[in-house]
Amino acid sequence: MIEAIQALAKRFFVIPYLILCGMASIHAAWQLWTADTFSVPWLGAYIAVTPVLVFVPLLYLLPLVYATPYIFVQLGAAMLGALLVVIELEPLPTLYGLVLGLGGVFTYVFWYSFLDRGDNPLLRIGRPLPGFTLSDAEGRDVHSTAFLGKKTVFVFYRGSWCPLCRTQLRDFLHSSAEFAEKGVQLVLVGPQPSAMGTRLLSEHGVQAQILFDRDLSAARTLGIEHRNGVPFGVWWSESPNTVLPSLLYVDESGVIRYTDLPENFRAGPRPGPFLKALEGCCQ
Missing domain, CATH: 3.40.30.10 (Glutaredoxin)
Structure with missing residues (x-):
């Protein structure tokens, strides 16, 4: 029962997650472009959520069959972005950086990617x-x-x-x-x-x-x-x-x-x- 619920949760994770990252990336880029002063938290939010949006299209365009090394780029960007957003702890960029960026990438790498297959x-x-x-x-x-x-x-x-x-x-x-x-x-x-x-x-x-x-x-x-x-x-x-x-x-x-x-x-x-x-x- 638990495995079935987990499989269903994984089914509904990745596409909605990518959509939310896309919206957050556009919003963060807009804030950086239109703000009167440079914002470190919004830069952190952008860095945290954008690499995953680049990575997925690259999987279709480039022969990245050995994709695991590229995951560390996403993990590194998410951690860097998280560090930047906590400097001032503005609510929305902090949400983007910590939840969508750091939390989302770690969820993808350490939960979603695993197949939960037992001994056969x-x-x-x-x-x-x-x-x-x-x-x-x-x-x-x-x-x-x-x-x-x-x-x-x-x-x-x-x-x-x-x-x-x-x-x-x-x-x-x-x-x-x-x-x-x-x-x-x-x-x-x-x-x-x-x-x-x-x-x-x-x-x-x-x-x-x-x-x-x-x-x-x-x-x-x-x-x-x-x-x-x-x-x-x-x-x-x-x-x-x-x-x-x-x-x-x-x-x-x-x-x-x-x-x-x-x-x-x-x-x-x-x-x-x-x-x-x-x-x-x-x-």
Whole structure:
């Protein structure tokens, strides 16, 4: 019950938070521009709330799949802004700096970003991968048994609405030749079709499959469904539910040999660490 309430709270956090930060940033900039004298508290409010508004668009524009280092810029700006607003403690800039800036960024980093996933006994190393059914771009069923006889990596991503997932998808596709060289078939699984993924697949050298778990039945079978995981306001997602980002590597007989089940969506599965692990222990 508590986990369900927390998931619902997270669903309604990020978009309203960004809107409030946008309003506060515009208001603080206006106060700085129109004031007769320079205001340190309003400067602090602007510094505290504005970086998060820059960071989110950059996720869509730049390949920031390794996004965690950039979070420290937001944390640093929020702390600096908070220090400036408390110099004079004017009510509104203090509210912006301490609550929206410092409080909001810390809430995003240390609460919202975590996936609250517990131990998953279905996906333990050495266990057979549970059977599930996906679909291809034409809507035809593809059962997991179709991949038996060859080493396979299944990468489940949250959806094309997620900027980190979009970059992650591109990262795996660009590394597909390395998977093929090691005799591993790469299967990327999303909740809904991705035009970007289909376009990348058509590029020369991409050796992978992109399949879909449209009703999240596979995610439920594997215990990686993320209920209310799509932020409120993402209208182009077909469902409020999505999948927990996961990487599953199985051998020719369908036994799980390696997993990457991150606790934080900002640190989702990446091809580099898996390929390195494959060389060391998973062949």
